Amino acid sequence: MDRDGRPFDLPAPDELDTPCLVVDLDRLEANLAGMAGLLAGRGVALRPHAKTHKSVAVASRQLAAGAAGLTVASLGEAEAFADAGCDDLFVAYPLWAAGPKAARLRALQERARLSVGVDSAAAAAVLGAAVAGSGRPLQVLVEVDAGLHRTGVPPGRAATVADAAGRAGLEVVGAFAHAGHAYLGPDRVAAAADDERRALEVAQSALLRAGHEAWVLSAGSTPTAARSAAGAVTEERPGTYAFGDRQQVGLGSCRRDQVALVVAATVVSAAAPGQVVLDAGSKALSMDRPAWLAGHGELPAYPGVTPARLSEEHAVCEVAPGAAAPPPGEVVAVVPNHVCPVVNLFDQLLVVRAGQLVDAWPVDARGRST
Ligand SMILES: Cc1ncc(COP(=O)(O)O)c(C=O)c1O
Numbered sequence: 001m002d003r004d005g006r007p008f009d010l011p012a013p014d015e016l017d018t019p020c021l022v023v024d025l026d027r028l029e030a031n032l033a034g035m036a037g038l039l040a041g042r043g044v045a046l047r048p049h050a051k052t053h054k055s056v057a058v059a060s061r062q063l064a065a066g067a068a069g070l071t072v073a074s075l076g077e078a079e080a081f082a083d084a085g086c087d088d089l090f091v092a093y094p095l096w097a098a099g100p101k102a103a104r105l106r107a108l109q110e111r112a113r114l115s116v117g118v119d120s121a122a123a124a125a126v127l128g129a130a131v132a133g134s135g136r137p138l139q140v141l142v143e144v145d146a147g148l149h150r151t152g153v154p155p156g157r158a159a160t161v162a163d164a165a166g167r168a169g170l171e172v173v174g175a176f177a178h179a180g181h182a183y184l185g186p187d188r189v190a191a192a193a194d195d196e197r198r199a200l201e202v203a204q205s206a207l208l209r210a211g212h213e214a215w216v217l218s219a220g221s222t223p224t225a226a227r228s229a230a231g232a233v234t235e236e237r238p239g240t241y242a243f244g245d246r247q248q249v250g251l252g253s254c255r256r257d258q259v260a261l262v263v264a265a266t267v268v269s270a271a272a273p274g275q276v277v278l279d280a281g282s283k284a285l286s287m288d289r290p291a292w293l294a295g296h297g298e299l300p301a302y303p304g305v306t307p308a309r310l311s312e313e314h315a316v317c318e319v320a321p322g323a324a325a326p327p328p329g330e331v332v333a334v335v336p337n338h339v340c341p342v343v344n345l346f347d348q349l350l351v352v353r354a355g356q357l358v359d360a361w362p363v364d365a366r367g368r369s370t
Helices: 025-042 056-064 075-083 100-111 121-130 155-167 180-184 186-209 246-251 339-343
Strands: 020-024 070-072 088-094 113-118 139-143 171-176 216-219 261-269 275-278 305-310 315-319 331-334 348-353 356-362
Touching (some): 025 348, 056 356, 070 075, 088 139, 100 121, 121 155, 180 186, 186 216
Parallel strands (some): 070 088, 088 113, 139 171
């Protein structure tokens, strides 16, 4: 979309087998450079979350633009990126390394510079057992809760987990937090960023007081990155910033003309009055919708047309009275609400520059959620 809300140019319709994902390379590169430049200016490391794109081609560009390494959400994602030669990986998740995961963790640790999240003494013991006898200690970051109340201990209790990690033979290198409560709405972003920074500073004091290291104080979300990259924070882990999406526009973390990925979809029916139907249902757009946004995405070229209902292969779009609607057969761009689950639904990203198809990148870590 440009400043008027129009989408970036798609390739000719006969080059698109819809539904499919189209990435604008100029916008992607500008987004990567923007975040890298912002954080470099603050002296804060960038470790982008690769779960957004799951793509080696995008990760390589992030690393070339100065990222210190990658963040991932699962061992499977870590394996996929390690296979491609990205070997500095943080699993920002309280990994429970039991069963088959123990051997996988051990094998990965032998071939990559790996750190993982931990938020309990019990998980630390399981991690320690998984890597016992390995040539080098596994590095861990204690997860602290900055206000999302999902995982992580209260920041003041970081040392309790760190003590247990030390007893389990793990190397504590710091703490991490994710201020996901920023997603509750545009009015929550600033306070969530401040919560994130403060939580890490409290964790740092607790760790240092107890004689642990706190080299890494890792904050991470796209909406909070610009504000929480301050004080004691050493690292940021934004992911969605690479592509942007409708939710990020609503939160104020990117402009419409910075959104770099759309779902291309074909109008397949206009049989019922007052609506058109696209071939992009929940299997293309996902069901993700924040409570403060109406609809399952937006059609920038048709502001009066809203994807109001999804079934698996259909997006039923309501057409506002008097609004222009695309006719059957037209290929339209849909900006998804949340790009991360959308990418996980596709095998490839079609890459365009100035409306010309220039590449197709595999979604290498698609489905590697285990
Ligand atoms: C632990 C963690 N770190 C970083 C991120 C990246 O945040 P965002 O998607 O806002 O870029 C996420 C996203 O869910 C996350 O869960």
